[in-house]
Amino acid sequence: xxxxxxxxxxxxxxxxxxxxxxxxxxxxxxxxxxxxxxxxxxxxxxxxxxxxxxxxxxxxxxxxxxxxxxxxxxxxxxxxxxxxxxxxxxxxxxxxxxxxxxxxxxxxxxxxxxxxxxxxxxxxxxxxxxxxxxxxxxxxxxxxxxxxxxxxxxxxxxxxxxxxxxxxxxxxxxxxxxxxxxxxxxxxxxxxxxxxxxxxxxxxxxxxxxxxxxxxxxxxxxxxxxxxxxxxxxxxxxxxxxxxxxxxx
Amino acid sequence: xxxxxxxxxxxxxxxxxxxxxxxxxxxxxxxxxxxxxxxxxxxxxxxxxxxxxxxxxxxxxxxxxxxxxxxxxxxxxxxxxxxxxxxxxxxxxxxxxxxxxxxxxxxxxxxxxxxxxxxxxxxxxxxxxxxxxxxxxxxxxxxxxxxxxxxxxxxxxxxxxxxxxxxxxxxxxxxxxxxxxxxxxxxxxxxxxxxxxxxxxxxxxxxxxxxxxxxxxxxxxxxxxxxxxxxxxxxxxxxxxxxxxxxxxxxxxxxxxxxxxxxxxxxxxxxxxxxxxxxxxxxxxxxxxxxxxxxxxxxxxxxxxxxxxxxxxxxxxxxxxxxxxxxxxxxxxxxxxxxxxxxxxxxxxxxxxxxxxxxxxxxxxxxxxxxxxxxxxxxx
Numbered sequence: 001x002x003x004x005x006x007x008x009x010x011x012x013x014x015x016x017x018x019x020x021x022x023x024x025x026x027x028x029x030x031x032x033x034x035x036x037x038x039x040x041x042x043x044x045x046x047x048x049x050x051x052x053x054x055x056x057x058x059x060x061x062x063x064x065x066x067x068x069x070x071x072x073x074x075x076x077x078x079x080x081x082x083x084x085x086x087x088x089x090x091x092x093x094x095x096x097x098x099x100x101x102x103x104x105x106x107x108x109x110x111x112x113x114x115x116x117x118x119x120x121x122x123x124x125x126x127x128x129x130x131x132x133x134x135x136x137x138x139x140x141x142x143x144x145x146x147x148x149x150x151x152x153x154x155x156x157x158x159x160x161x162x163x164x165x166x167x168x169x170x171x172x173x174x175x176x177x178x179x180x181x182x183x184x185x186x187x188x189x190x191x192x193x194x195x196x197x198x199x200x201x202x203x204x205x206x207x208x209x210x211x212x213x214x215x216x217x218x219x220x221x222x223x224x225x226x227x228x229x230x231x232x233x234x235x236x237x238x239x240x241x242x243x244x245x246x247x248x249x
Numbered sequence: 250x251x252x253x254x255x256x257x258x259x260x261x262x263x264x265x266x267x268x269x270x271x272x273x274x275x276x277x278x279x280x281x282x283x284x285x286x287x288x289x290x291x292x293x294x295x296x297x298x299x300x301x302x303x304x305x306x307x308x309x310x311x312x313x314x315x316x317x318x319x320x321x322x323x324x325x326x327x328x329x330x331x332x333x334x335x336x337x338x339x340x341x342x343x344x345x346x347x348x349x350x351x352x353x354x355x356x357x358x359x360x361x362x363x364x365x366x367x368x369x370x371x372x373x374x375x376x377x378x379x380x381x382x383x384x385x386x387x388x389x390x391x392x393x394x395x396x397x398x399x400x401x402x403x404x405x406x407x408x409x410x411x412x413x414x415x416x417x418x419x420x421x422x423x424x425x426x427x428x429x430x431x432x433x434x435x436x437x438x439x440x441x442x443x444x445x446x447x448x449x450x451x452x453x454x455x456x457x458x459x460x461x462x463x464x465x466x467x468x469x470x471x472x473x474x475x476x477x478x479x480x481x482x483x484x485x486x487x488x489x490x491x492x493x494x495x496x497x498x499x500x501x502x503x504x505x506x507x508x509x510x511x512x513x514x515x516x517x518x519x520x521x522x523x524x525x526x527x528x529x530x531x532x533x534x535x536x537x538x539x540x541x542x543x544x545x546x547x548x549x550x551x552x553x554x555x556x557x558x559x560x561x562x563x564x565x566x567x568x569x570x571x572x573x574x575x576x577x578x579x580x581x582x583x584x585x586x587x588x589x590x591x592x593x594x595x596x597x598x599x600x601x602x603x604x605x606x607x608x609x610x611x612x613x614x615x616x617x618x619x620x621x622x623x624x625x626x627x628x629x
Contacts, residue, residue: 003280016274017497020523023267024530027318030263031537034256034311039544045618052621053550077550104552 053077055105056141056156058089063150066092075111075154078104081147095120095148101128103139111139111154122146257310261299264318265292271325283332291321291339298346306353309545309611313349315538316604319589320345320597322531326519327592334592341594345601352605353612361407361553365400370417373397377424391433392599394421396606399560402441407553411449415441415458422462426469429476432571432582434469438462440563448556476583484578491520491528491576498524514586516576532573532587538604539566545611558610561603 004012046052054074060067079088082099091100101115113128115121121128123137124144131137139145141156269292276284295317303313320342328335359365376394398421405414418441425434442462446455469475493499499521520528539562546558565588572587574580586593588600 002277004277009278012274012277016270017524017527020267020271021497021526021530023263023270024527027260027263027267028530028533028537030256030260031311031315031534034260035537035540035544037256038311038541042548045622049618049621052618078552 054157055111056154058145058152058154061144061151061153064093067150073152075103075105078102091147091150091152093148093150096150097148100147106138109138111143112136113139113145119147257314260314261296264314264321265296268292268295268318268321268325272328275329281332283336284328287324287328287332287335287339291324294339294343295321302346302350306350306608307612307615308349308353308605308608309541311541312538312604312608312611315534316349316589316601317342317346319531319534320601322519323515323590323592326515326522326590329522330518338592341592341597344594345597348598349601349605349608352602352607353609356554356557356606356609356613359400359404361404361551363404363408366404366408366417367401369397369401369404373401374417374420374424377421377428381424381428388595389593390595390599391425391430392596393602395433395437395564396561396599396603398437399440399444399564400557402444403553403557403560406444406448406556407551411445411451411454411458415445415454415461419461419465422465426465426474429474431475432568432575432585434466436564436567436571438466439567440560443563444556444560447559448552483584484575484581487517487576487584488578490517492525494521494524496524496526498522498527514572514576514584515590515592516587519590532569535566535569535588542566542607545607545614548614549610550614550617554610554613558607561606565600565603 053076055077056075058073058075060069060071063069063071073089076088079102080099081087081089081091081096081101081103083090083092083096084098087099089103097116097119099116100119101113101121103114104112106112113121113123115128119129122145123139125146126137128136137143139154141154143154145152145154269288272284272288272291275281276288298317299310299314302308303310324335324338324342327338373394373396376390376397380390380394398417401417402414405417418437422434422438422441425437442455442458445458449455466475516528516532519531542558542562542565546555546562549555549558568585568588571580571582572585575582575584586596589597591597591600
């Protein structure tokens, strides 16, 4: 095979020793820049996917002064619920232990709740402490969890695949030629659409479209002022917003 | 309009070029056919592995590329003095790549359960007890046993909590101490404690575990199972070997023949032939590898994957400072080869398996993120 004279080889070896050190330095820099580049890309990707890693959210139905109603928590696939700040779900309510329960998501089944010893927990009114292991309730879309004085409702991202409530699919109405709707007179004995909850829950049978219709100015204009709701439902509050307030204090 | 090349392309290109040149230069001396074969084979295999298995098994490119490069550096260190040994090292690295792919596939099969924990604990403890009973075992299986213990620990921690997960770790540490493997026992004990602290978070349990491990090490020292920590002759020899060739290596090719130094460690050969600068910069590549592993652990959705990834990073990386500090004579610990820079097949395969597990978890993370992106798209 091809070889060179000892003199040329000596020059090549001498040059290569510095060249290899330079290459090793470049490799290290390239590896670090690759790592940085991947991290940056991942951060950018996660910025567009704020729900990444979560299976849904828990909405507070009944809470405490520190945990107002309608606060919502993003739910990771598994974690610990308790009143400690180090927990994945922090529920600062009377009756909630520092580490109250562990939860984990199982695809196709739902959210499995495992309370720690001595921590009373109810899922849809069934106590997990007294429930038989084989009949242990699993949280699905719309299930309510009661820990201490707090009641939380689970809303899943993949709601239709994980629910025990029947969803009826209505057939589309046949096309009818457009006619002016008959004028409706407001009667105080009729239920006021504005008193209905604004956020539609599939389980309640009120869709978001219907909620929006309830705010239609055309409908509102025919309602006398004294029958308009005095106070709207409080805006949804993410639990993290509360933390920001706490830290600013 | 020219497009800026990606950091991945630059790294792969530079690594392939460096390996090719490093194997061609000694080949030019005598025109050795084996070295030409190695130059073509190693570079080609590196590039092929970075393309085909990475795509087929969705492996993490950064971890795979650095692992392949460090494996190739091991071959380079042997090629200058012993081409036959370098060819054997190429075969060992090939087996290591297979182990890496197996590791990446295994992570998609195993789930945290009593079965996983039972099988991995049994196999891990069997390997440790086997090497205790059969003293002159031809292959050391300690590295493989450590990985199995970490799998068992992660599975038990995810299913039954920290207290249950401690037991195999304690038994493993005792078995390692009985064999006089202080560094390995310390690595396992530290890994278990750090994982317990990171994943379980119960300070009472961590303190109790710390007390148990302290008692075990104290007992081992009391009964004479811990070797005396006195800097020996081999530490001075190790330091002199590492610095003997200066910053950029000596002009003459050196074949290391010293029985006092660990035979399987390739870092001495590397330093003798290429100098301290090249060796140091190469060893710094462990840093992005560890950082990437930590990032994989942090992004994992399931607790089992997170604990396992962190365990793999700890098992892999805790050995590096121990090996380096003992090699430079700073710590009077037994001399051990650095990860991936070893010519011991079981150790290399176990280390590649560890990186394979990390690649597999990284791939699972990517799949989860892609599912989230799909859900977000549907929600729009």
